[in-house]
Amino acid sequence: MGKCGVKILWLFILMSLTAVLGVALISGNILLYLAPRMVPMVWFGAIVLAGLCVYQGYEIVHCLRSAQTAGKGRPGMLLFFVPVVFILTAVPDTSTPGSLPNQNVRLVSVTAKNAADTVREDTEPDEAAGSDAADCLPCVLEDEHAFFNPSVDLFSDYLFETAEALDGRTVTVYGFVYFDDSFPENTVLVSRLMITCCAADASIVGFHVQTETQDGLELNEWIRVTGTIRIMEIPYYGNDYDLPVLTDGLILRCDAPDIENAYIYP
Amino acid sequence: MHSMTNNQNIQKGAAFLLIAASVFWVGFCFGAGVSQTDILRDMRGFSLVLWSILFEALPFVLLGIIVSSLIQVFVTEDMILRIMPDNRFMRLVFAAMIGLIFPVCECAIIPITRGLMKKGMPVGPAITFMLATPIVNLIVLLSTYNAFTTMPQMMPLRAACGFVGAIVIGALVSRAQGKAVLKGGAEPVCAYGAHHGDEAQHGHSRNKRAIFRAVMQHTNAELQSVGMYLIFGAVIAAAVQMAVPTDVLTGIGGGRIASIAVMMALAFLLSLCSEADAFVANTFLYQFSGASVLAFLIVGPMIDLKNTFMMFGSFSKKFTIRLILTILLVCFALALVASLLIGGMYG
Structure with a gap:
């Protein structure tokens, strides 16, 4: 040199x-x-x-x-x-974070039981849902147009504390599909990634969607689920928990969100 | 001279391996048309984790290096000794308490500690300061409180264990001779050939331009030295996050001792920032005892994959290995004591 x-x-x-x-x-x-x-x-x-x-x-x-x-x-x-x-x-792009292995999963779940019947196999990505994401998603109570604040309410104890009040309410949830071996049978999570500082500390948080079959849903696919909340018992690491569960869900495929909405933050 | 040659050989080996992997990767990308393969998806994931670690750590490392450079230029050994209490134990307590008001994470603290040790800060208080600060600073405690709203005891427990642990570890390693544990020996020479002693010996005059130049020279030299170890550590940490299935580890955890060991191993491998690790730790509460989650919270900020390499770049190999073993033993003992004393949820 x-x-x-x-x-x-x-x-x-x-x-x-x-x-x-x-x-x-x-x-x-x-x-x-x-x-x-x-x-x-x-x-x-x-x-x-x-x-x-x-x-x-x-x-x-x-x-x-x-x-x-x-x-x-x-x-x-x-x-x-x-x-x-x-x-x-x-x-990396907005679909990359959801494909990361070894992510921790938080136990907050709303289940759309038997939702597989309502999965529209032939649907194109729902552009409207993608743009909605910037405004109000991942979660809105449709009957009141009241929003969960995902940063404060959705992935904290809010759902546990207000479970009874939420019973019977209609909810729309937006997120990507996640499932692994620890989940109950025929169950997926409509999930978002929550980061505190950087993508290396991302945790998956979201709602369980229980289907009769998972054939229609792919890992890391972005969907929007609309259904009614019921309180159900969900098994998790050997224990059962009473959780708000989304039932009779309608599932639509969506585009991944923009980079600004790729994550939620605590 | 011998250790310098070894160091150069290690650097050559590491650089060769990583550069060869990068060249292979570039050839793979541009030669094989792999745009939609699983490999590309995984490499994007690796790239995302690697750069998220670097984007997060690099500014703090730069901040630490600038502070260290300012210490090199402006602080003398006398100043350090003047502010330290005379009593050896009180020195350790004092060093741990500085952490309360010093909002710096584990990335920035290593260059600062190195700078203080170069200026004659004794090993014990310097190590206590380095280990306590990323745990007991207010930002970290606040994030711990927010992450454990259902278990508010976790925040004071983390602060107490971090504080006590850092003092105990500082006391255990305090026999080592100050400047001798620094890489490069007692009379460190920067990349530009300047001998670093106190300001007078250093040759930096009070001339503003000369002082500015000295700070910039130190910053450049430190960045070269610490930066490459940071990058090496970040590459390894990202590879581990992508390749090592954590459920293999979490599957082991069951008994009191095994679960503490597993959570300590996870804290080491995941290399999370101390401001963020509480939110990840919270997700393990369904699988592991409170004591093992506490172990995760005190080990991670003290020692992880990323800052292990930075420590090897800053301190002698022998001292670094001794320090790492001491940290692991003390943290394990603290978590075990917490598990035995508190029981119940923390058991």
Whole structure:
């Protein structure tokens, strides 16, 4: 490497990192990775990195003009390029978070029993439902047009505490399909991902949908379920819990939400 | 010199492996037309987890590095010794209490601790400060309270165990000699060749331009050093999150001791930010005892995959291994005591 080669390489690394942070911030894609409350810190990081780029440019000019040598580089510096390669070649989208393995599941469930009968196999993605997502979903009481606040009510103890009051109410739930071996038979979850800081801490939260068969529903598929709440006993890790359950559900396939609505936040 | 060569070899090996994997991946993407395959989906997932860890950690690491650089330029050994209590035990308590008002997570705290140790802060209080701060700071305690609304005891229990645990661990490792445990030895040299002692020895004059340049040089050098370990740790943590089925681990948990061990292992592998881990921990309450969830909450901020690599980049290998073992033993003991004393829900 030439006299100032290490400094030039470091400048290139700093510029690559600054570019990744800057593009994510300006495009709004940062919300696919982080909760909104963390975004100001990323701006701080991008500004600091940009400042270091400017300073490194000054160092290079200084190095080229003087007789000094920049010293040997460390092989580990090449590690900085690894995440840059991945962000350029495997770009995540709004369907990616739902496909992550090893996610924790929260026990809040509304079940649409026998909903398989109402799955419309031939439906195209429901564009209206996709746009609705930005306004009020994932959950609205249709008879009163009253909203659950998903950040506060839907995935906390609200449903447990108000179970009796919710009995018999009509609800629309929007989310992606999730199921695994721990679920009761023929049961899926209409779910959302809740993140506190970043996608690495995502937990799945949502409503169980009990169907006679799961054939019509695919993992990570976005759907909207409308049905009536009943209180039912749901088994979970060896115990039974009385939970609000969505019955007689109508299931529509939907588009995935925009990046701004990819997650819910506690 | 010998350890420097070993370090270079380790870096070369790690860099070679990861770069080779990246080159293979790029060739795979552009050569095989794999746009809809499961592999691409998984790699997108890996990319998402990797960058979510980096987007979250990098700004805090930068903040920690800037604070560390300011300490290098402006703080002298005398200043450190002047504010520390004379009594050795009170020094540890004092270091743990700083954490209460220092809203910094585990990513930022390592460069700051390294900076303080370079300036002569004794090992015990420095390690206590490093381990207590990500647990007992107000933001983390508030998020713990919010996550455990049905079990409000969890927040004070986490604070108490984090506080006590950090003091005990600090006391246990305090025999080590301050600057000797730092990677690079007692007289650290930055990437630009500047010898770091106190300000006078350092050669940074009071000239504003020279001070600014010194801070920038330190920041650059620290970022090179800590940043590559952060990236290596983040790559490994993302790979583990994608590839290791956590239900294999959670399937083990049943008895009092096994469930604590499993939750400690999960905290280590998942590498969650201490501000977020309470919400994930809450989801395990249906499968594990309260004591094991408490173990998850105190181990994660002290030691995880991501900051293990940062520690290896900051401290000597021998000290880091000793520190990790001490953390695991003390946290296990604390969780076991909580389980035995409190019983019931926490048993």
